[in-house]
Amino acid sequence: MDFDPYGTDVLAAARARPIARPPEVAAEQGLVVEDAASGFCGAVTRVEGRLVELEDYFGAVRAFPLDSSFLIDGRPVALVLPTAAPTARARTASGSFAVEQTRARVARSSRILVEGRHDAELVEKVWGADLRVEGVVVEYLEGIDDLPDLIAERDPSPAKRLGVLVDHLVPGSKEQRIADAVAAGPFGDAVLVVGHPFIDIWQAVKPSRLGIEAWPVIPRGTDWKRGICRSLGWAADDQADIARAWQTILGRVRSFADLEPALLGRVEQLIDFVTEPGSA
Numbered sequence: 001m002d003f004d005p006y007g008t009d010v011l012a013a014a015r016a017r018p019i020a021r022p023p024e025v026a027a028e029q030g031l032v033v034e035d036a037a038s039g040f041c042g043a044v045t046r047v048e049g050r051l052v053e054l055e056d057y058f059g060a061v062r063a064f065p066l067d068s069s070f071l072i073d074g075r076p077v078a079l080v081l082p083t084a085a086p087t088a089r090a091r092t093a094s095g096s097f098a099v100e101q102t103r104a105r106v107a108r109s110s111r112i113l114v115e116g117r118h119d120a121e122l123v124e125k126v127w128g129a130d131l132r133v134e135g136v137v138v139e140y141l142e143g144i145d146d147l148p149d150l151i152a153e154r155d156p157s158p159a160k161r162l163g164v165l166v167d168h169l170v171p172g173s174k175e176q177r178i179a180d181a182v183a184a185g186p187f188g189d190a191v192l193v194v195g196h197p198f199i200d201i202w203q204a205v206k207p208s209r210l211g212i213e214a215w216p217v218i219p220r221g222t223d224w225k226r227g228i229c230r231s232l233g234w235a236a237d238d239q240a241d242i243a244r245a246w247q248t249i250l251g252r253v254r255s256f257a258d259l260e261p262a263l264l265g266r267v268e269q270l271i272d273f274v275t276e277p278g279s280a
Contacts, residue, residue: 022076026083027052027066033079035062036069052079092129093255108135110161110274113150116140118246119165119201126256127267134275147178147193148185156190161279163270169195192273194266199224202249204263209252 025031027047033054034041040062042054051063064070070077112131114120120140124131131138141150144166156162164182169175179193198204202225203215210232218227229236229245236242256264 022078024080025072025077026081027079028082032072033077034071035064036071036076040064047081093126106135107137108274108279109159110136110163110279112136112138112163112165112270112274114138114140114165115144115167116142116201118250119167121246121250122201122204122253122259123165123267125250125253126259127271130271134271136271136274144175144178148181151182151185151187151191156187158190159279160190161274161276162187162191163274164191164193165266165270166193166195167201168197168199169193170197192270194269196260196263196266198260198262201263202228202246204260205249205253206258206260209258210249 025033027033027044029044029046031044032041033044035054040054040056042056042060042062045053045055045061047053047066050066052066053061053063055061066079066081068079070079112123114123117140120138123138141147144164147164151162154160154162164179166175166179169179175195179195182188182191182193196204207214212232216228216231218224218231225242225245226236229241232245234241234245234248236245252258
């Protein structure tokens with residue numbers, strides 16, 4: 001067999017091997033890559049269409065085709081579109097799953113009553129989105145001394161219910177006696193009175209949200225809200241000072257997690273009561 005020293009293609013074996021494709025890397029924001037052709041090195045700031053935008057250390061920004069040749073630590077890579085992260089289902093401030101693209105329901109005849117403006121504002125902040133979906137209106141009273149008469153005027157029924165949230169509902173209290181009288185009265189099957197043990201709705205906000213370990217103890221005979229304000233170093237000279245103090249407290253509430261469980265359970269109980277099947 002004749003040997004031809006010039007007849008052998010020394011690159012034939014190399015050409016026969018398939019060219020390895022660089023590993024794919026998602027062009028996630030913040031990924032640092034180098035454009036092999038220009039040497040421009042920067043972090044991915046965004047991907048739009050088939051272009052990837054890089055920003056270098058000095059703030060210069062340049063865009064390159066996504067299928068350009070890129071390097072990471074000197075090694076070739078193929079940039080690909082990042083995979084969209086699954087979107088977590090949104091929740092309301094109460095912790096419920098948010099209902100998307102739903103108009104507020106027409107207001108029900110069934111209502112929730114609370115003792116005062118501050119109670120209503122707190123309920124609205126945490127449960128407002130849920131209440132609008134359910135069509136539940138929250139109204140506030142100026143105390144509950146006349147609650148039995150007010151209920152009689154509204155003439156509730158199993159189809160037109162009333163849920164009542166009461167402050168300081170503890171055994172032996174005036175509030176407990178009123179709640180018992182309502183339950184034993186002619187509208188007991190259409191009215192639910194529940195309450196929390198706190199002196200005022202302010203205390204239903206966890207003290208840690210105000211940077212304190214516990215709510216101050218106010219001596220008997222001292223106006224409770226003014227006493228709280230003075231204990232916390234806030235002005236308490238007039239009603240405007242009390243209103244500002246409440247807005248400070250309310251502003252620290254972001255969700256149900258900032259409220260005491262003793263309140264959370266009672267509000268949820270009332271919402272369930274006034275939205276039971278058959279209630280209007």
